[in-house]
Amino acid sequence: MKTTYREAMRAAIRDALQRDERVFLMGEDVGAYGGCFAVSLGLFEEFGPERIRDTPLSESGFVGAGIGAALGGMRPIVEIMTVNFSLLALDQLVNNAATLLHMSGGQFNVPLVIRMTTGAGRQLGAQHSHSLEGWYAHIPGLRILTPATLEDARGMLWTALEDPDPVLIFEHGTLYNVAGDLADDAGPVDISTAAVRRPGKDISLITYGGTLPAVLDAATQLAAEGIDAEVLDLRVLRPLDDAAVLGSVARTHRAVVVDEGWRSGSISAELSARITENAFFDLDAPVGRVCSAEVPLPYAKHLELAALPTAERIAAAAREAVGARG
């Protein structure tokens, strides 16, 4: 069937609400407004205000309440409007959700799912556009998902809700309108492994989330030039699927990591380090990286575009790596 990323996500939420009465959705404007990005549009009317629960603008309060409700036997889905706003809930996410199981010696797990929008490309300026999922991937105790495809938008949520521990799902804002075909019987997918989106033999382009479309575009450009790029979609930023990353590099001997986060101290830095630590002798070229420019994301369209990884920049980095013959 024809669908969009937004509709696939909504179908996933609806499915979860129907499957399990312990599931409810809570967040700012998820109900009467229909969701800031219209993901939950119509669910308020369908499931009512108890299960599609509008909250005040109290990120720390309602994220903490989600943790408490999870401890109390519910399966909450907490929506935070954007990753920038999630910083107001960092205490609950980092000091509570990620630590309670460990601090309690294994007694209290937190089966909570948190969804939030991430990323730039919509001229929303520096307080609505950042890509901080790599930051969250630093935290032991959290599982970090970055659905980039319709299948993952439809399928990751239920698996996340079945997970006994806190799962954060980062939905890139530019993906919501992506349209395509989804199998009628599309359902839950694994939340542990990376996926090869395009097999290739000359170079591994490793990415996740909102930059997957640009990376696939770059691979098409490169193919026209005779460079056969493999595109690896990480899907999960914590724990990283090391086997998939190293397996791809072992096949292609070259890697470029594409990450909309800033380069310094980023998930791309972590990937580069792991490849260098574990596959150094497989490499025929230094690991390349394409990241966002180290500026707060600007409003003006040309400046924002200049700050972000684009297909052209990704292709250029790949050419450079391939040109560096071992």
Add this chain to the structure above:
Amino acid sequence: MSGTAARGSGSSDSDHTRHLLHQMLRVRRLEEQCVELYSAAKIRGFLHVYIGEEAVAAGVMSTLAPDDAVVATYREHGHALLRGVSAGAILAEMYGYVEGCCRGRGGSMHLFDAATRFYGGNAIVAGGLPLAVGLALADKMSGRSRVTACFFGEGAVAEGEFHESLNLAALWQLPVLFCCENNLYAMGTALARSESQTDIALKAASYEIASWSADGMDVLAVEEAARRAVDAVRSGGGPHFLELRTYRFRAHSMFDPERYREKTEVSRWMERDPINTLRKALEDAGQLTEKDWKKIQQDVDAEVKAAVEFAEAGTLEPVEELTRFVYSERRPQ
């Protein structure tokens, strides 16, 4: 004392009052022991004792049912003990042993116990309030008539999470009992130096939460206030808020030189020691004989001694298990 020991002349009332005296003494002696063990370097990290404030935990805990939930702070040894966590498991936790209530992963500030629904041991000031709101939300959505009691100090009142939590609890009419243990100092900062409005019950009332203060040095007054509030919360009356006015006799932690308060102020408050006061009131009412008091002390001393022996016999978790409990071990396939 607002509720006098002699209030009820029936033997069950005086039995109960003696029980409260016993409970407070259990906390006092366990913590005195903790301080000694800290000085002997058996316990490390931060250690915050509750000495002087025992009436608050003893009074509130006695009104809760077994399936209610408790969320506490990093000054929570007494709350854990009175909730039903054994003194041995608490001490072993402070020793860092696997026999501790959290296998030594938490320490003094992070006592947890699933069996008694004791949700910490939260060392971020005000960080426990949203958890309590969520536990209560789960109960309300599931149609259970359980109460979540949430303890925090008056320092928490300055945090945003306090205000967010009170608003959510009131907005959604959740079964939470907020217990503010106002001991007048947020670490070393006096209430009047940190709050423009020092009437904390009044602040809570501004969220449309039924709210009142009680003498936190008087266990019967605390219990009476808590019982009223817990009954109301349990019967669907929405969140309630108690400001329990108390005082910490000892330093904030073992590292606190107490530059911020006068010794005379401390000694004035010590004249209102909740244990001595209740003991004297019971004696004056003829409800506590010397023999009774001796028996209480012997029981407590025996409990603490056994706890120390239990902790001393503890064992270290193998280092190979370091990374357990970061993620759950039972995962769906």
